[in-house]
Amino acid sequence: MSQQKISVGILGATGVVGQRFIQMLEHHPWFEVAWLAASDRSAGQAYGDAAKWRLKTPLPDRVRTMKVSNASPDGAPRVIFAALDAGIARELEPQFAAAGCAVVSNSSAFRMEPNVPLIIPEVNADHLALIEKQCWRMQSGGYIVTNSNCSAMGLVLALAPLHRNFGIASVFVTTMQAVSGAGYPGVASLDILGNVIPYIAKEEEKMEEETRKLLGRLDGDHVEQADFTMTAHCNRVAVEDGHTESVSVKLNRKAEPAEIISAFNEFPPVPQKLPTAPAQPVVYDAAPDRPQPRFDVDRGKGMTVSVGRLRPCGVLDYKFTVLSHNTIRGAAGAALLNAELLKVQGLLP
Amino acid sequence: MSQQKISVGILGATGVVGQRFIQMLEHHPWFEVAWLAASDRSAGQAYGDAAKWRLKTPLPDRVRTMKVSNASPDGAPRVIFAALDAGIARELEPQFAAAGCAVVSNSSAFRMEPNVPLIIPEVNADHLALIEKQCWRMQSGGYIVTNSNCSAMGLVLALAPLHRNFGIASVFVTTMQAVSGAGYPGVASLDILGNVIPYIAKEEEKMEEETRKLLGRLDGDHVEQADFTMTAHCNRVAVEDGHTESVSVKLNRKAEPAEIISAFNEFPPVPQKLPTAPAQPVVYDAAPDRPQPRFDVDRGKGMTVSVGRLRPCGVLDYKFTVLSHNTIRGAAGAALLNAELLKVQGLLP
Amino acid sequence: MSQQKISVGILGATGVVGQRFIQMLEHHPWFEVAWLAASDRSAGQAYGDAAKWRLKTPLPDRVRTMKVSNASPDGAPRVIFAALDAGIARELEPQFAAAGCAVVSNSSAFRMEPNVPLIIPEVNADHLALIEKQCWRMQSGGYIVTNSNCSAMGLVLALAPLHRNFGIASVFVTTMQAVSGAGYPGVASLDILGNVIPYIAKEEEKMEEETRKLLGRLDGDHVEQADFTMTAHCNRVAVEDGHTESVSVKLNRKAEPAEIISAFNEFPPVPQKLPTAPAQPVVYDAAPDRPQPRFDVDRGKGMTVSVGRLRPCGVLDYKFTVLSHNTIRGAAGAALLNAELLKVQGLLP
């Protein structure tokens, strides 16, 4: 193991998002996986035996033979990526924060807590200041930082350029979400082959509240949520990776289509050079029938959000289609980018 | 062939909708297929050779051996079901109307013509009076009657109870449309397997204008379109049959959820006893994750529209999911029901 | 509840096959569901709450409100349909047989026991005599009768006409099996969307041994297995219902294609009038590209096996394609047909 890299651990290492963490951390210039934890059932096994590897790139040999640890802070590194179900996260993440760890979490458990930052580095990096309001931070140096739900992520990256340039009054969104968003085994094939499921538990609520927090304004010890009206319809479709979203918006200030397209394409990347940050966070694709999961989900190594089909909306002002990679930009890549931001800001323990 | 039944012809008999006509007309108590026409390439062949039968019920033997005619009114019956592409319909349908035929058309060619009725029997049967404004009617007795686009059909049947009871101010709809809506061969498998296509040519325009005409008010020689604002996002998904739609509405008059559900469930069927009319045109399904194409598309033999997931909308008043069978209620069944209505109103030549 | 019908129970009532039993027993002329049992987790609940109903026809109202019982023979009817996992079946089915029940089982647990009949009524009804060799039968009158694995069922019905008429020397089969064969939730959508899985645990072994037992000859207290050589390759594909099989055979006696097709089409149905028995057990479809799951799986209400594409084989004698409905003919329908055979033979307790 190289001396220079920062050791990191993964909580929930065997799941779909845990596997993405391993995949994205392999060959990472700053971080190195040194610790993997999963449920008690897996603890003690070699990772290659405990996990059913589901990704197209092979499981790195070094990780295959690593022993899975108990999900306890004892012996864990100071930087923890967490990919836990909400119920378990609610119990475990505070233990790691209390033990002095930076918990970079993909879970929904604490996203809406007033003093927990919910971060997209290109959008609201200033919200990181909330860390200092966490009791763990004061006591042990540890803290929790979260990224959003996979469906909110693509939407917010598409809305942020409009919010910043024109202001947003209303948002209407219908999602067509990939099955990988439900983890593994997740959606049964009998449920989704040739079908659409017009329901994902708690997804609409998360999407609506997280979007407003991400686009909100930091006000001392909390975030003042953005004040636009919003509604989300969430559906599951037979796609492997990539959430497609039909979006309508009403803007506070009148804008021409060309201005909106420029706002998308010119939305600035993070100012720092972060390894996982895409050169262009949002790309507007002018083809009449794009973006599509088949072709566009991997744009920017899965970290760029694709937008297309901008046209007038008969109810609000404009409508367009958004596509983002739900397990990269919407989960593991999002947390990784958050950790990179923490590193360059000197906030890692 | 029985003496009592009315002979009907099918224009465009070899396509997906033409096949549905044949399927639904087999054993029909009033109508009997006596004439099949298709492109010049098919004319002269036995239907079983000319058509690649795509339905799960077998091609009726009697139809298999019928000879395909040229698409010309000579020798055609007086009642014609038309399932033609718009460009061809624009040329051929007037020839049949001029020759004295009742052209019951599924094509988009003339739907928005001021003197052509666009009909859903449960919704706007009174618009049939427009027939009398057609020049063909006056000269030969022939006329054209149309049904709507498959995506508008389910939406309008779900909106009509709300429009009638509470008035509608705004409609937002995102569709997830089945591949059968594109005909055969239609959507290439390479385009849709594991994918969503966020574009269907001209579909959003049709959906928006047809919905307003269907819910409009007959005013002498034309229909005064309904005056709500509306926007449609149309997507193609990997489903065989059944268009799923995420809908938000703003009502003119405040309504409780229970009132809305009652309005759906109690929306009256056609008063006459029509063979293809469902006993209940709209069914509200209270399960949290329904309607779904897999389970609900064949409700009411494909003629009933399913609605579910009624809940408050953060931008408009309410949101819900609609599902309808796109080649039955949305195409062949719609035209057949129109023909049955014409029959009981004494309007068939 | 009608007085004349025979009360039956279902063990494993909440699973995919248990649901098919309920569906097929609704309106059955001889049997009536009077008792439903499932795991301890479900016991005590109303069936409609305990089961996630997965079939396209609605859950019968009468069954929805039935209380799920513990999986114990106390209070159970004398006729039990069993749809249990093999491990649980091994424990529970003997308890019911010992208590005097006719256990008509779809499980693999006892299929290969020498004194347990493995039955397809059209093929080897005489094997039922093995019941009399079971200790439970002698003590309490109870016994176990089984049907085959879903993949063996279609194959054996296609082979039986050849075996009976020409003798079989060798069989080669590759299956492309539907996901419903794995139960619910069964195959994860992430595993099968756009994919083929060339492995189903223990399936090839079951298919090879059950085929030989089904086509074997009753010899006193056991079945002398058929002596052809055989090999099976089992694959899972993204199909909902219907196992497609590519089959090659070597016959003991030379036969012309027309003789083989006649053997398929003229394979006799069960001589008794059984409600679930198809009029024609095997249908040869002469179209060049059939059978296909989409079109042919429901032939004979899912009880008829479809065969097509008969042509010479470069290694053995002939090759052809077989399709059968895996949860009807291959599971619930198979057991139901076995129970009907037991009834007409006076073997039900």
Next chain:
Amino acid sequence: MSQQKISVGILGATGVVGQRFIQMLEHHPWFEVAWLAASDRSAGQAYGDAAKWRLKTPLPDRVRTMKVSNASPDGAPRVIFAALDAGIARELEPQFAAAGCAVVSNSSAFRMEPNVPLIIPEVNADHLALIEKQCWRMQSGGYIVTNSNCSAMGLVLALAPLHRNFGIASVFVTTMQAVSGAGYPGVASLDILGNVIPYIAKEEEKMEEETRKLLGRLDGDHVEQADFTMTAHCNRVAVEDGHTESVSVKLNRKAEPAEIISAFNEFPPVPQKLPTAPAQPVVYDAAPDRPQPRFDVDRGKGMTVSVGRLRPCGVLDYKFTVLSHNTIRGAAGAALLNAELLKVQGLLP
């Protein structure tokens, strides 16, 4: 355009395989696309307008603006990759060969001609000598070289190690072929969603004859076909890329499983350093449920064939599963590798 690279042309440039040629030739160290031809309908247009680009990597900008030429040898480069339908290939390829071009063809038109080499560089590079028997070669220097059908390619690469080490007596194969093998638009989505099609026109015949020619022995002016018996069952499944094949073989010489696995893994790559040649042509995957299209199709950048599940066969000796990428190893990559072989052998004009 760089001075050092060899200009090449693509016949049939707009199709699925033509697009793969463009994709694989972008950044190729030896070849450079200098000419694109397609049907008369496309000729004269910019390639980006004429082709509906279907690949996940973007259409190279340089190619987008290239003008599509008529499919005539005038002005065409001396090295032509041909991706034409058989009927058109039969007419056009000889014109290019007569004009002095090396026609490296993916078409089936001339594969089985006695003096046309059908080549897999790792398997039968010596068959290239047949070029010298072609009349065009003698007159203009031009010739035709072909690669096999996509379904034969994976099979032959898996059989070659066995053929070379142990001899082959019999081969049984069932394919489950991806939709991309049928080109674009190719298989209609209504035909394949949730379905298996047990028929691909002429595929079984091609697979059987091409396999024997590829594994045959060069004998002066023709290839003496390999003399094993063989049978192929070809099926289409709902997979985008990757043909999966269930194979049984009888060997001439007894072999242990470990010897067979070694034969697969140690099958030598081409001795020359060819840019498109995989380091390991055949990889044996020891996992119990592999290879699978989802995970393994891109092994060796789509040029390595994956084999798995070796086990005894009850009819022949062994059975196993083969997977290969049908549009890379099975089409464009195959032709490109052939051209690279021609180059290092000094055979390019």
